[in-house]
Amino acid sequence: MKRQKVSNAVIRRLPRYYRHLTDLSQTGVQRISSSALGMAMNLTASQIRQDLSCFGEFGQQGYGYNVESLRNEVAEILGMTRAHTAIILGVGNLGRALIENFHFDRGGFRLTAAFDVNPALIGTQVSGVPIYPVEELEVYLKENPTSVGVLTVPQSAANDMAQRLVQSGVKGIWNFTNLELHVEDSNTVVEDVHFADSLLTLSYLISEAP
Amino acid sequence: MKRQKVSNAVIRRLPRYYRHLTDLSQTGVQRISSSALGMAMNLTASQIRQDLSCFGEFGQQGYGYNVESLRNEVAEILGMTRAHTAIILGVGNLGRALIENFHFDRGGFRLTAAFDVNPALIGTQVSGVPIYPVEELEVYLKENPTSVGVLTVPQSAANDMAQRLVQSGVKGIWNFTNLELHVEDSNTVVEDVHFADSLLTLSYLISEAP
DNA sequence: TAGATTGTTAATCGATTAACAATC
């Protein structure tokens, strides 16, 4: 698999490709052309071929793409086969919602533990995920190297927690606090889910014209 | 306030401007230059001046921008002063998390009601927000024109619910189901919060190099 | 084989950056 410099725009489209290919696969579609896929995804055929060409040659002239195998290729590109692991920091409503409802496994992740400060929660399990005291974070991460820390703690604890995750060497932080994390001089990647920004964007879009 | 064709890239930066200006304001900073703001936000000074010029002239030569008044301008641009209202569809973990923890008011929204199918929830309140049966959605929306429907229902109910919201004339749908909603021939705007896409992006970023 | 569709190179379009006159 060749890796050129892949632009951010392309990277952000990859999960969408994966999602659409999964849909197609489940609908029993076996092959698809770039133009048909483009139609479904609201992209041009050119763009799809251009995007995919960053990673290899997955199609066949005169035929198109095999849905199942392209889906597998995209999964591979996305790192879904790397057996990533995740832990959740903060088991409030949002943390709990993610543990109970979000399918980490569908993204190739295994959710191995959660951490909280609330004594009432510690020692219990949510959907089979054990909840440990935050003090044990470093020890846990030492014994269980972890790909991603999911940050669902209150804002006041966010930067501190992020720091500790970085120090312990997680590869990524999935940030649900509405803060800009200040993670410097590390190669830990931060992916933000800024609810507030998203709502404000929607606010703008429905407020058009003064 | 002039409105040119504002690119999507610019729109997505507006909430970030607002967030940073709020931070600055809270820190007591009264004025800031495009270059200083750029430094803080990791943008070029040019870009900031270019972005803002889509909406008007908010700065002063030799001085820069007044933080408080620029913040107000951005709030205005984002439609935060329009007294928008929102309702939540689906009071599961995620819906509840949003009701209890998300500050709709900080985005200029008033959260007026929630809807669910669970008889045990109906008639109760969560953080002061009343929960009504979904059957009453249309009647409610008729009597209480609402800006945005927040979609936190199970995937199976998502498209149906979206359709009903559109039919009832909401201006926007804030979509937390991991589905591509099929909302056609309407001017209802859909803003997606795709957790799954976000996690896969992170997966890609931490999986670099084969 | 003929038709379809790829991967890729070239052309276009749009967004970001640089430069600078205007002016506080």
Place this chain on the structure above:
DNA sequence: TAGATTGTTAATCGATTAACAATC
């Protein structure tokens, strides 16, 4: 006033689209 910094126009860069030879 002199220095700083804007808003805007021009230059550059990057991403999207179009075109087409290669080939299944």
